[in-house]
Amino acid sequence: MVLADIANLIRSKNAGPFTLTFDVMFADLAGYRRVKDSGALNPSAFAKLYRCPVEKVRFFECENTLAFKFSIPRPLAQGELGDGDMHGGQRFVPLMFLEIP
Amino acid sequence: MANGRLQQIRFISPVGSVGGGISGAALDEALAQDPDFVACDAGTTDAGPFSLGAGIPAFPREAVKQDLSLMLRAGRKANIPVIIGSAGTAGGDVHVDWVLEIVREIVAEHNLTLRTAVIYAEQDKAYLKRLLHQNRILPLDPAPPISDSIIDSSSRIVGMMGVEPLQQAIADGADFVLAGRCSDSALFAAIPLMRGFPPGLAWHAGKVSECGTLVCETLGKGVVFTTISEDDITIRPYGAGLRCTPHSVAAHSLYENADPYLHRECSGTFDLTKSTFEAIDDVTVRIRGSEFMSEPYTVKLEGAALAGYQSIIVGGIRDPYIIRQLDSWLALVRSYIDESVSNVLGDEADKSSYSLIFHTYGVNAVMGCLEPDSKHLPHEVGIVLEATAPTQHLAHQLAQLSRQPLLHCPIKEWAGSITAFACLHNPAVIDRGPVYRFNLNHVAVPFTPVEMFRTHFTDLCGSEKSWF
Numbered sequence: 246m247v248l249a250d251i252a253n254l255i256r257s258k259n260a261g262p263f264t265l266t267f268d269v270m271f272a273d274l275a276g277y278r279r280v281k282d283s284g285a286l287n288p289s290a291f292a293k294l295y296r297c298p299v300e301k302v303r304f305f306e307c308e309n310t311l312a313f314k315f316s317i318p319r320p321l322a323q324g325e326l327g328d329g330d331m332h333g334g335q336r337f338v339p340l341m342f343l344e345i346p
Numbered sequence: 347m348a349n350g351r352l353q354q355i356r357f358i359s360p361v362g363s364v365g366g367g368i369s370g371a372a373l374d375e376a377l378a379q380d381p382d383f384v385a386c387d388a389g390t391t392d393a394g395p396f397s398l399g400a401g402i403p404a405f406p407r408e409a410v411k412q413d414l415s416l417m418l419r420a421g422r423k424a425n426i427p428v429i430i431g432s433a434g435t436a437g438g439d440v441h442v443d444w445v446l447e448i449v450r451e452i453v454a455e456h457n458l459t460l461r462t463a464v465i466y467a468e469q470d471k472a473y474l475k476r477l478l479h480q481n482r483i484l485p486l487d488p489a490p491p492i493s494d495s496i497i498d499s500s501s502r503i504v505g506m507m508g509v510e511p512l513q514q515a516i517a518d519g520a521d522f523v524l525a526g527r528c529s530d531s532a533l534f535a536a537i538p539l540m541r542g543f544p545p546g547l548a549w550h551a552g553k554v555s556e557c558g559t560l561v562c563e564t565l566g567k568g569v570v571f572t573t574i575s576e577d578d579i580t581i582r583p584y585g586a587g588l589r590c591t592p593h594s595v596a597a598h599s600l601y602e603n604a605d606p607y608l609h610r611e612c613s614g615t616f617d618l619t620k621s622t623f624e625a626i627d628d629v630t631v632r633i634r635g636s637e638f639m640s641e642p643y644t645v646k647l648e649g650a651a652l653a654g655y656q657s658i659i660v661g662g663i664r665d666p667y668i669i670r671q672l673d674s675w676l677a678l679v680r681s682y683i684d685e686s687v688s689n690v691l692g693d694e695a696d697k698s699s700y701s702l703i704f705h706t707y708g709v710n711a712v713m714g715c716l717e718p719d720s721k722h723l724p725h726e727v728g729i730v731l732e733a734t735a736p737t738q739h740l741a742h743q744l745a746q747l748s749r750q751p752l753l754h755c756p757i758k759e760w761a762g763s764i765t766a767f768a769c770l771h772n773p774a775v776i777d778r779g780p781v782y783r784f785n786l787n788h789v790a791v792p793f794t795p796v797e798m799f800r801t802h803f804t805d806l807c808g809s810e811k812s813w814f
Contacts, residue, residue, distance in 0.1 A: 259392060260603055261604070262391050262395070263784070263787045268600045268601075294718070305607070309596055311593070316605070324396070326653060326734055327714065329705055332392060335712050336713065339716065
């Protein structure tokens, strides 16, 4: 099973021009716990997917909102020459296929 | 305070951004609930650096005028202040003046009288360089380098104001505050803080209200109505089918924020770690427990600098022989372009002065270096060639000189001359004009909370006059 099979929303967005933020959200506590207890969703797994140093990954487990959040520096600042996603809205896709054992 | 409501303050957030489209019916419904003020932000960096760099708003003028007209008339009807921040998308002086011109039209068309405070947020470069030399400009993470020359080369730099300049304007009697770049939450927190409501609640109320109905379970046409008391916030929408739920209100703190709990403002950080959310009825949520910690005063800076002028060519490739060797083929195309530029333009176009970028849609144009799927070959590839140079003339010539190499760069699988690239347009080259980059991710440490902002008072009415 992959993360997209369990989450009801996986999204990415700019948090200002220099930061990307990712939310993984669930319809119920069971789904949230299922992913949390698997241990598969963590800063080092995220750092590997997004090719960034693990110490730059900020990770939040937000049980009261049934959500996990990651934030990283943008690989290219928003609108920098070569940036292909001005709002950062499509950067979540690698997270979808993270295996949840 | 009127009506004996000493223990409560109420406000309307009519829409997430001026120009987004206010529901007049929902606004009227909320207005009947005796609000103390209306506030709304009009800007964002979300669209990119162009608005700040070029001084051009991102929203259509007519849409902005329609929303402003509804808000200003509502404010006069109820005799309550209206606060607009981050005017004209980027909140520079030119953006504020653009909105002020629209306000003048509305005032004339509806015969309003508006005691207006205009607060400018654009920063003087000499002032910023003085702060820099006094170590009063600090980097956030990640921050691009900063220096005198980077400040000088910026097209425009704005400071994101906190509540203090807004409060000064309200204290001085403004019933309409038009502010340049401003913290969204500050627009809503300013008056509650003046009246002594707890800072944690005032800031959190601003935070959950500033995006309009985005705080609701599902998006829809409506306004948000928020009440702060001594120990709680209640928030509800007005608008058909809309509801706030404990989950929707709590989850709103995630959106577009790097940290869902700690939110830095000029005067400190509000902390939502201990916030609780409970349903009062089907559409209303009560929030308790939000806290605020005072910290040394800082003002976030936003700057944009010219990156160059751009011309593009849009087209596609369907030939599977090319698609399976796309990277090496494009490298060959690039070398032909560089050669042709060198032959034709010579000294006019030093290779270090221009940039050629191929965005390959179908391969990795969206994800760039983060694209995890390099195994699947698409059957068709869309290409946007982006040429950026110090002048539009040069960018245009670069794109023109790119067309032939794209069309005819050979591959070994085919004997004879080929036409490899399907051009979408004639003329193939589209000039995009100036392009900008965000060049600051820093905070300034001013000596006072208001020294970076300039407030001008104007009485707007049929016969306009200055009263300050």
